[in-house]
Amino acid sequence: CSASTGVAGGALPREQKGAPAYCKYWCQYPDQTCIKRTGSPRHRLTAASPTSGSGSGRCAGAGVVLMAEQEEEEVGDGFWEEEGEEEEVYSPEDLKPVAPDTGGDESLRATTAEPGDQDESAKVEGSNTAHLFVFTNDKAGMGKVDKSKVNKVVYEMSKDSAYFAHASSQDKKNDKRIHDLREKLQSLSLSRRSSLASEVSALEIKLEKQRFCRRVCVVVDMDCYYAAVEMRDNPHLRDKPMAVGGIGMISTANYKAREYGVRSAMPGFIALKLCPELIFVRSHFDKYKETSDRVLTVLRQYDPHCRMMSLDEAYLDLTEEVSRRQVEETSSKANLEGGAQMELEEMASRVVAELRAKVQEASGGLTCSAGLAPNFRLAKIASDVKKPNGQCIVPFHREAAIAFLHSMPVRKVGGIGKVMEKTLKEVFGVETVAELFEKRLELFHCLTPKSSHWLLRVALAIHHDDEAKAMAEWKTAVGDGEDAAEATSFQSV
DNA sequence: GGGGGAAAAATTA
């Protein structure tokens, strides 16, 4: 769909420069054929401005087609979930398990579970497409899911869709980028390496000075939040596989459903194939908001400045609260036995356990998990470790922080998604944070200064609330430092 | 080469 918008001022839209005359999203079809919703702001501009309101978010061409032929398809008001009730009826085709796994499953598992060399050999259709989807990534409660089976179903359900075509073409672009990076990596000479080595180690020393390990950072994250609220209000859903969302898209699923591989951000019709008994429940944002507010009230008692990052996730700094209690403890205990002050870790854990109990009470029985660590990046990762209804503490000293982080796959780090994960793996062979650290010189050689610097901070387990400020500091430091030319020379790619 | 600025992509809940 040629959504040509005469964007006023500035650069001309790229379509006018010989780019393909069709939508770059899922609609790969020329002009009016497109019936797909698109997320591009430019498309939204064309679709939304002429007709007021309805038909929002579709390509211009698509809007016409849809309005003429498919009236009752949901028009984008309210939220993304389907409004009608009739869409709950599906053909039995959808319910048929896709892989009649009888023995063939074994061989499949044997071949695909083997890590390592998936390079050129395994170009076979469908074997390696999991990385195209967000929802094939690990998630709490999916430990013993048969991943190869899930991936197969996902592939079977997706392979002919425009969505899949789009994802694949994106992936192809990334492969090119990866290829370029590999070449760049080849060009890393010994002399370059040694100059990078000194640069990086200077940076490490600088960063090391910023390290502060006695801060008590806590991330609280509700367990399968939307689903938990729905189950609270409708207990008979509790022991059944259930998902919040619609046949189009699932917001989240309860643990029972996760056993089947059903996950956040998975299209409902695929989930249904994975788990034919799956029950769909529509989302109720008012309830989630209301419950979230009640949780927030509790959290504020512990940290008045606590930040709610979404309806189900909050960041708290409990340094003060914990040290206050340590003082209290010591003074009361001193009267009796005059013992030493309670360990920071122990007191912090105690406070968080108490906090979680209060959250559970205030929210009407919802459980949450928490991560405690010297900084929020670690705390966020830790909050996932003991999920559900548990807490994980990273002891408040340098070695523990580094050991914890280095054991993690890079994908666990907030900010590293499926693209960066694949890049790191295929260019540098990096899968864990420990490897990230080992390959830091290579990273500095190949990536943008911004990326490599950020990754170094990750690898060192150093994090401050204001990474942007840290970046600015670094820029000025490099600018007036020894060799500005050096610093800018690896700006490419 | 690199500044400036917009579009596109990546990431997150």
Add this chain to the structure above:
DNA sequence: TTCCATAATTTTTCCCCC
């Protein structure tokens, strides 16, 4: 037989042009 969200935020890419 079809059915793959969305908004916010941040970074990277792309293009024009000096």
